[in-house]
Amino acid sequence: MHRIRQSFFWNGLTTDTKDFVEKCAVCRQTQRANPKEPLKLRDIPEYPFQLVSTDIFKFKGDDFLLIADPYSGFNDFRKLKSSTSSEVIYLLRQWCSVHGIPEILESDGGPQYSSQAFREFATNWKFKLRISSPHYPQSNGFAERKVQTVKGILKKCWHDGSDPYLAMLLLLFGVAKVLQELRDNQKRYADQVATPRPPLKTGDNVRMQTGHREWKPAKVVEMTESPRSVIVETPEGRKYRRNSKYLHTTKASIPSENSPTLECESNNAHVPVSNEYQEIAPSEQSPDQSSGIQTQYSGENADRQTKVSCYGRKIKPVEKYDPSKY
Structure with a gap:
């Protein structure tokens, strides 16, 4: 969020960014393991061998x-x-x-x-x-x-x-x-x-942990009598019983069995960005626009971009530390 705020601004930036990440299937597929939940105690039996x-x-x-x-x-x-x-x-x-x-x-x-x-x-x-x-x-x-x-x-x-x-x-x-x-x-x-989490419900879209930072899409189809234990179904139609420790709710849609799988190349992988928040190039931006991020060029620093916020404030680029200047 800190890097995004340095380069962009619009009303609801934080909410839109978090919502975009929560709906990102790749982000949810490689997320960290769930944190520990509060301990759930069972009732003590009333008599021996109950x-x-x-x-x-x-x-x-x-x-x-x-x-x-x-x-x-x-x-x-x-x-x-x-x-x-x-x-x-x-x-x-x-x-x-x-x-x-x-x-x-x-x-x-x-x-x-x-x-x-x-x-x-x-x-x-x-x-x-x-x-x-x-x-x-x-x-x-x-x-x-x-x-x-x-x-x-x-x-x-x-x-x-x-x-x-x-x-x-x-x-x-x-x-x-x-x-x-x-x-x-x-x-x-x-x-x-421990970190408490809301209980799972039938119909929730979740990600099921299958390995280290590997999460597979699934859907809660049935509750069990055991606490924090549910039956989930994968897009392939297979059912698993899992504890909520290995399940994470998600807003991303669960792909069907016939839907194409998501493939990412090592060097050319990118996540498409909605056109609503794409940066406008200087040649394509009209001078009457008063919102968004503008880019200006000047004299000696023509090869160096100077970004201006929608309020007219110049956004200075981050400079690397150079010991020779001090």
Whole structure:
């Protein structure tokens, strides 16, 4: 904006420039990643095993199933014979028969939990399945943190040959009040560098981040039960589930599947500028014009342009620093 104000002026310059940049497809395609959003806390369960978080992790080449309770801090794990949905369902059925069926089961979007067999298991056992957004493991953060704790215990027990299940008994159980205080402190520190953004709505035109400073056009077509997680559709007709961290609203129109793609050459790329704000050459500008930017030439400096604003003030060109003059 500073460089534009040095060379041009018209009423609404700032608004028109920002609006032009927001509608520029190339600018939106290479923009920076979204800033961090304020931490969104979930409600604390009212009783143990009302909400259960689960995840699958590897240790020494073997697969393990982690099951954790956010209310009490209790966590358990079972060794998997295979990393299939049927094996995970079998162990969860055994676990639920002892501790009870939870109201909500949290997990990541792994194939074991997103399969049709696991969805039928959730329907038959009457619990709600909550899957975290792809590429956003923070949605299942409690289970991810417990995985680190259990891995640390397994590693220590593996070195000294002790029983890992006996070591699990040494973990302290949490209390709801203490858990709420810890969460409040966590949110206060996390939000210090966060930037709130308006929630996404169905029909919003967005850009979906696919890599470092790479954004692909898409459109919000469906909302999900998880916070800040939506279903988007690309111009090719493919649907993705993404967290709002990887989505950015845009005013640029979303191209259709048959629309031509935008190609930019390395040396000749340029963005077309509306004729309303193009600079007028001296030979084409009439002397009666009193607005816009005028260009004059004089004597020795005929090869050097002197720009004059619409108010008659001369705009001096920027000179480079020359140490020999001082």
